[in-house]
Amino acid sequence: MLIFLFPVTCLLENCYLIFFFPCSHHHHMESDNDTRISEFLLLGFSGESELQPLIFGLFLSMYLITVFGNLLIILAVSSDSHLHTPMYFFLTNLSFVDICFISTTVPKMLQNIQTGSKVITYPGCITQIYFFLLFAGCDDFLLSMMAYDRFVAICHPLHYTVIMNPWFCVLLVLVAWITSVLNSLLQSLMVLQLSFCAGMEIPHFFCDLNQVIGHACSDRFLNEVVMYFATVLLGVAPLPGILFSYSKIVSSICGISSIQGKYKAFSTCASHLSVVSLFYCTGLGVYLSSAVPQGSHASVVASVMYTVVTPMLNPFIYSLRNRDIKRALKRIIGVPVM
Template identity: 75%
Template sequence: MEANNNTQISGFLLLGLSKEPKLQPFIFGLFLSMYLVTVFGNLLIILAVSSDHHLHTPMYFFLSNLSFVDICFTSTTIPKMLWNIQTKSKVITYEGCITQMCFYILFAGLDDILLTVMAYDRYVAICHPLHYMVIMSSQLCGSLVLISWFISVLYSLLHSLMVLRLSFCPTVKIPQFFCELNQMVQLASSDNFLNNIVMYFATVLMGVGPFSGILYSYSKIVSCICKISSAQGKYKAFSTCVSHLSVVFLFYFTVLGVYFSSAGTHSSHPSTIASVMYTVVTPMLNPFIYSLRNKDIKGALKSLYLMPSIKDLLY
């Protein structure tokens, strides 16, 4: 194999969401608003969970970790896009592109695994309620989060190192608003066969594996709920899962939309829209999904708002 020519690359061009100059101020304002809502909403969830001792349970521990990951996930892509729009530049350096892709994969993987861990938490809570606090001990919860980080870091490093072996032309135009893995691999000027094999194999493992775990957990949950005699008991048990299920479907269907749209059409526009959905819209909606249907979160947010220090910051 020929030596790669990565040292000759000064940077890539991120084509963004639109080529129309008149639309750039609108896109800037829209995505800045969405980014601020995402960061503020997820920070509120973290503050509410940390400030209310009633929420110091495994379910809310995982939720606060998910909120932190969502903030980081969005922060890997949106600030650079906003900066490029503001400076009227489409350039991202080679090193910056690889770094952005590395962290993007890391936090996407963390989102994926944490949703699976939260499904297991709901399974234990509903199917083994008497042993819930014994099984979901603080040691196990911490270990599950650490394992999630460890797997995601390995997953991210694998893809990043595989991309580093590729060669690129001096001027590469990426039809996205961030350095997306699939686009990077397809735009390489060197042989990308091994990269495609590793990418699809790893994606199947990280996609099908966790999703199968979620489906298995909820099959057990549904079986347990069906055995509950009272309608009120069934509703109460299922209501604890509605928020998590909503986030799971929103995340997985938008991710699948990226791959199906990019495979089913030569146009990058549907893939870009799907990418916006799971990189921006889903992290923004997660705090609303969890807070609107959760009395504990709403109570904690109300108490947080009434705290003098928080009121001073808001006013």
């Protein structure tokens, strides 16, 4: 029990788990008085003070739209018994994860703009890395599950209720959460054993794992190996499955004789595919562009796309193109449903 408590108390006291990771860098750095770096600086988007109110207003409105939009979807699905199906079960989970995902980064950034400070504490940075990886991983898995759900619904409609039974759906979501928790825990604990020099500046609006590891003063080879392995395993690996599902879906849709049937099948899949491509293209672009010099502005912009824009667009893409969600929302608001 004491061994378990030690790393936890160490994290709270801002120390580096020297107990588990004894390394020469710590002895060297004690002489420089920065063994316990207490804070990082998040440089954000622009140093120009006149642009800060504009950036603050833009990100605050995007954050509020994301939270309220995704809450509406959760409310619509839970209040309408017709929507208690696997597809909407995954969608409500995605909405919940998106709210948590954007809440990991944007509120801290807004606070920093409001106070005119660029500081994030060391425990705050590690916590941000942990939750960011957790919710990004869940997002990946849920998008894959939704692709598989559509694949079974369109390509094997007669077996759909048997394959996508409630127990199987819950099991899939549980596996997604457990895998994401283990991955984020491993990577956060590995960051704890790195040494950082004083005056650490991160050219980003949140503690991005890639950037934090890149600024470490100690040997970071193992961290980079684990980071890229996790990116490939949790990020890249589901992509072939998603693409395979959609290639099969498209060929099945082409075989549907009625134009109305084709349109209905295409509309549900097009919305999902647009979310997947936006999330994957920008997310993987950031992590695979580590060759680009640190502080690259393009990397920050791409990060905004998958950390802020994608969670914000999900409710619009799914609700505006979905008759069932629109009907449920109208019922909640009190608009007569046709």
